[in-house]
Amino acid sequence: MAGTAGPTAGNVLEIRNLRVAFDTEDGVLEAVKGIDLDVRAGETIAVVGESGSGKSQTMMAVMGLLAANGRATGSARYRGAELIGLAPSKLNQYRGAKITMIFQEPMTSLDPLYPVGRQIVEVIREHRKAGARAARARALELLTLVGIPEPERRIDAYPHELSGGQRQRVMIAMALANDPDLLIADEPTTALDVTVQAQILALLGDLQQRLGMAVLLITHDLSLVKRFASRVAVMRRGEVVETGPAAEVFETPRHDYTKMLIASEPRGVKEPPPAEAPTVLEGDRITVDYALRGGFMGGGGKSFRAVDEVSIRLRRGETVGIVGESGSGKSTFGRAILRLQPAGGTSRFESRDISRLDARAMRPLRREMQLVFQDPYGSLSPRLTVAEIVTEGLRIHASELSAADRYRRAGEALAEVGLDPSARNRYPHEFSGGQRQRIAIARAMILKPKVVVLDEPTSALDRSVQAQIVELLRRLQREHDLAYVFISHDLGVVRALSDRIIVMKDGVVVEEGETRQIFERPHETYTRNLVAAAVGRDFHEVTEAAG
Incomplete structure (x- = not known):
């Protein structure tokens, strides 16, 4: 400076x-x-x-x-x-x-109506004299450079078809497209x-x-x-x-x-639930397939398996962490067990089979099963105030409340996640990424659900706030016997919050066990690599030492 x-x-x-x-x-x-x-x-x-x-x-x-x-x-x-x-x-x-910029929230920076390759091509042609073929070749080269798997196929994918990490890599490719002087x-x-x-x-x-x-x-x-x-x-x-x-x-x-x-860093170890704690959510051999485009009138019957017969059992007061690299299927699996994603297999909520319930039959259960999304800005309406956003669920599931009661509850929910209640009158764009994530958590918690799927809930937060959110989630869990599915690539936060961990890769479970065992005695090479990278050591060295 x-x-x-x-x-x-x-x-x-x-x-x-x-x-x-x-x-x-x-x-x-x-x-x-x-x-x-x-x-x-x-x-x-x-x-x-x-x-x-x-x-x-x-x-x-x-x-x-x-x-x-x-x-x-x-x-x-x-x-x-x-x-x-x-x-x-x-x-x-x-x-x-x-001068180019890689933005914090890729989903809101990418146009949902166009394939990602086309969006990269537009950036190239806006600033270079390049034909369509040359620009597409450059876009393919950039996707390869930033580590997008199967770039020849992904270049024609739409943003919603990519994982959060893959969308971020697309943003990096766009930023680097014209060899900037300042990134x-x-x-x-x-x-x-x-x-x-x-x-x-x-x-x-x-x-x-x-x-x-x-x-x-x-x-x-x-x-x-x-x-x-x-x-x-x-x-x-x-x-x-x-x-x-x-x-x-x-x-x-x-x-x-x-x-x-x-x-600052998340600390401590979560207390396990009582041995007699009942099961609140089960997913048995959950499978998710996506149809592939191409061929005559669509994908020609071909499909891509994003989740391959993954099972989970979640007890009251328990947290199951799901970890894996971008594209491993962990977020898709989280949506599938809540019936927010078409899937095969069987899902049960409190012993009730919900696998075949339609949207109307599922609606009364939505209050009990909430989801905190990975991208807080994309899930918050820019036209609504924070009070309106946080109380959206109350309008549907607690319609007896007056406007004044909802406004008061919004303030209480914001205070619980560390925001000033006066923020109720402001709009999402007036907040930082971390503050928006806390608003998203408040929106889920205001309904006092029994199960919450948290999809990268701390990814946008600084370390000191991560520690606060971990403690907040622990307290809410203790007070309300909440069950969490905690999806994250941040193993430090997963370790502080989870009782058990499921490790996913390419849509399948490669390892599962208690948190301490996964971190101290991982069996699979892939798990050892993840753990070693998280603690800042050379994972090849750790793998050799363990094998």
Whole structure:
């Protein structure tokens, strides 16, 4: 970070006294409060801080992508050219070509009506003189580079047909399409499992060296910062509180807030449910097939098996963690056992067979079985206030409540997940990614369900808030005898919250057991690789030692 010095030749981006504010019904909200920041050519600088610290809004201001009620003042210069206040037509000469951004929520950044390959092709042809065939070949090359499996098939897939991690990799491919000078990566590995995180970071590092590209990494994951960044700027409540070389900041942090971030991580072990706890949810040999497109009038009868005869038994007060790499089928399985996804096999809720119930018959049971989605922004209506979003379920399942009662319950639910009740009158775009995830959790918990499937519920949260959410989920579980299916690629959080773990790969279960056994004595090579990557050791080394 620089102070108030003038432009420097070696800087790609120079930010001076940048301020970002939003006009809300509760007044003006200051998200960024006059920060200075330099990004040098070819370097990687990480901007870290908790959710709501202003790190993402800083970069949205630089890119000219603030919401309609937001405004930016101050200066942000790309190689001397002022970006703040620049008309969109002028900004487009830089963004998408010279400056690109990987967004935190890929599902809301990808057009659901077009195949992902076509969307990459459009980015290429917008900034390059490339024919359709050459642009498609480049798109295929990019999908291969970012590790999309079967890129020749996936290039024609729609966003909803890809896993969260695969959608994030598509976003990375789009950002790299035109060999940018500066890549702003806003939580680029949030949706990725630990092994793919390492692959993506290695890819970005390789491209950075080859292209001389500068990378500005926005993240709450300090382990990524340690491995990837040369410099760090720590933000809190819209201000930069500490900056310096990454090694120095981690070894000798000066600010108390930085020390807290470094020390924060989910801790403790969950208490097991009573031995006599009854079973609340069962899935027996659950199978999910997707029809493949192509051929005459469709897929020609061909299908892809996403989940292959996976079973689960969940007791009251128990948490079963489901882990595996992106595309392993874990999220699809979670939806299938709740009857939100057509599937074969048998599902039972409290001994009742729900496998063949239609939507009308399932409706009374929906209050008892809730789902917290992986992508909070995509599941929150931008047209509704937070109070309206959180109380959607109450309108259907507790229609006897008055509007005042619903408003009060919304405030209580928000307070339970660590948000100020005054947030009820604001809209989703006014919150950080982590805050939106907490709103999504509040929406599920307000109905006091018996079973909750949590699909990557902490993926968008910083480590200190992850620990708070883990404790919140534990408390709610104890107080209400809740049963959780916890789907995640973050094994640290899974370890802190789960009684048992199911490990999935390519739609099948490769290992299952108690949490302690999975972490301390995994039997399968795939499981050992996942565990080793999660704890930061070389997994080949661990595999050899265990085998």
